Structures are given as structure tokens and as C-alpha cells.
Amino acid sequence: MIDLRELYQDIILDHGKHPRNFGRPVVNANRASRGHNPLCGDKLTITLHVDDNGTISDLAFDGAGCAISTASASLMTETLKGKSLGEAKTIFEQFHHLVTDGECSDDVDLGSLEVFAGVREFPVRVKCATLAWHTVVAALDSPPQSTDSVAPISVVSTE
Ligand code: ZN
Numbered sequence: 799m800i801d802l803r804e805l806y807q808d809i810i811l812d813h814g815k816h817p818r819n820f821g822r823p824v825v826n827a828n829r830a831s832r833g834h835n836p837l838c839g840d841k842l843t844i845t846l847h848v849d850d851n852g853t854i855s856d857l858a859f860d861g862a863g864c865a866i867s868t869a870s871a872s873l874m875t876e877t878l879k880g881k882s883l884g885e886a887k888t889i890f891e892q893f894h895h896l897v898t899d900g901e902c903s904d905d906v907d908l909g910s911l912e913v914f915a916g917v918r919e920f921p922v923r924v925k926c927a928t929l930a931w932h933t934v935v936a937a938l939d940s941p942p943q944s945t946d947s948v949a950p951i952s953v954v955s956t957e
Contacts, residue, residue: 806913809873814865819875824856828942830950833933835925840867843950844934848942852883859930866914866923871930873910883938890931897927925955 823830827845834841840863847856857878859871878886892906897917902908917927936953943949 803916806916809910809913810865810869813869813872817859817868817872819858819879820868820872821860822858823860824858826945827948828945829937829940830943830948831933831937831940831953832950833929833936833953833955835863835867835929835955837922837955838864838867838926840864840926840929840955842867842871842930842933844871844930844937845948845950846934846937848883848938854878854881854883854886854938857934863929864926866917866926867929870914870927873913874930874934877909877911878934886938887935890935893931894928897924929955 823845824847826847828847830843830845832843842859842861842863844857844859846854849855857875859875877889881889888906889908892902892908893911895901896908896912897914900915900918914927917923932955933953936951940951
């Protein structure tokens, strides 16, 4: 039998060490945000391109943080690419439930994001896991900006 916990740990370690969509801003970014989790020291900047239909056509992140925050941001970028703004918010709400109270709806498939289920046993780590999400939601809630002069919105994780 596969030990699910070990499998989850492997995925988090892999994404923490080799983050996807990392280290470069997206081409023609029209939204951006910067997140900071003072408790752990995680800092990241997210850039996105949201197209005219309200679809996240591309997103990437940069910054420095612990393995959990980096892995969470990495998996988030993979999950949200190609999603609509509405879908992104629904996934965030479910993910938030997953890492806080564990009460997820069966209607939303979190896929690989479920590797973070164990985080709720470590309340200090919840902020690490949700930082990228709070940061991306702030960017999604902000009006689109000119691709020539995108200024990141600042988010400090306080929950
Ligand atoms: Zn952290």
C-alpha cells in the first residue's frame, strides 16, 4: 500500500525544490501582486495575464520562502493556468477549507492541491500554504493594468 502521507510529502518537496512557473514574470502581465508572510518570512511576487474573456492565460511567481510556501505557489500556478476568475476563486475557497477546517465540497476536485491536507495539523504552516493564494486573489480582484507599467499590489498575510 502506498503511504499517502509520504507521497504527499514527496510532491511538496519536489515542488519546493523545483518550483514550476518560477523566476520570471509572464509576458504581457496585466496584473501583479506581492505577498509577505511575516511569521515565516515568505515573500513572493506573482504576475498574471488575464485575457479579455476573464481567463488566466498565464501566471508565474518569483521570490523566496520556505518549502511549503514555494510548493504551494508552484502547484497553484499549475492549477490556475487556463481557469476563469470565478473558477479560481472557487478553487481558492476549497483549498482554504482543506488547509483550515478540512471541510471540502465534493463538487470541486482539488487534484494535486490535496497534498496540502496535512498542513492543517500545523497551524503555523497554514499561512505559508495560503500566502500565494491570498496574493493571487488580490491581483484578480484588482483592475487590469497596462502591460507596460504593472505595479504589484501588496498583500500581508494576516489570517
Ligand atoms: Zn513559510
